[in-house]
Amino acid sequence: MAPPLPGPLAHLSPLLTHYGYWAVGAVVLVEDFGVPAPGETILIAAGIYAGAGQLNIVAVAVIAFAAAVIGDNIGYLIGHTGGRAVVHRWGRYVFLTPDRFRAAEEFFTRHGGKIVVVARFVEGLRQVNGIIAGTSGMPWRRFLVFNAIGAALWVGLWASVAYAAGAHITAIYDEIARYQLYALVALGVLIAAFVVRRALRRRHRD
Template identity: 50%
Template sequence: MVDSSGLPGPLAALQPLLDHYGYAALALLVALDNMLVPVPGQTLLIVAAVYAGTGRMNVLAVAVVAWIAAAAGAEIAYLLGRREGTRLITRFGRYVRLTPERYAKAEDFYRRRGSKVVVVARFVDVLRQTNGLLAGSNEMPHRRFTLWNAVGAAAWVAAWTALGYTAGTDIGPLYRQALRYQFVLLVAVALAIVCAVLRAWWRARKRQREES
């Protein structure tokens, strides 16, 4: 068993899952983490990579299992969004001020820039869990989503597996630093969305003034 003394609390707390259930636990939590359920799949992936670095798990198996689980989880969320997303948004969108006009703009945004969103979203909490649903509800073409979903899952798994595998039980400081960067990325994404919304609103106001 890997000594937990070098691991920060969130990582050490998940060690029993790998000790008892191994790759099955990794597959389940990673899939759920990419499928609307806020479970610590990313954290367990890092612990599995640390295990691989000490020889307790196989690093290639960790990467392949996590990649398949991440891609599959997002695919399921996509299909749910494709079937039920529009109905749910139409029914409940007004409670979050998501009007049909704003939803139409979101659809257009996903059609034009959805590929980048699908890849980058993997590295941002909340977006990682909801990315598939949003892509499906906004009718991003399935083949296009599947391709970029696989690419994004591969990049996400490769980054965290490499970090855990190379750092080993000394991962504590690197993990905390990575979380800080992830928070900064989340803020940057939020600001980008706000700027995009404001830009669209300004253009709409400008067109209205020109037409009047």
């Protein structure tokens, strides 16, 4: 029996129960060429199902990797052939405004191939990674290599962590929920300290 998925993962239970590997491949694929879909979330949920014996973790990892690479390459093709005109016309439907796109493209151009790897782990950049690579003129083979490395690391990390959690996910989630208030308070204190420090530095310079 599949384990109950807690918190933000719960809504994916019917999708995984009915469609299994197809759901993993489809959601990861469409997320990676700009469609706002829960690709990372479904990978984690599928890993949990695999840890509980409902799916095969190797199949989950292989399908997610292939979907991630193909999805980003579709994004690259969109960016390379349609360029900025496509992004400016349709980008707002996936929350990619011209200003956001320009900032992302400048950041992408400065950092080159390594950002393709890092972007896989950053919400927002993961979805438009391939499109920006295409519009910025990165050679396709270079993009393909760095994109495959990023996809392998991303799938390997989340599939492994979720698989290890497996049937114990409810207990783990309960423990996280128990301490999340303390974590939020600590984060608030750190942010406040950072703001105060910046203000004091600016005041000292003036």
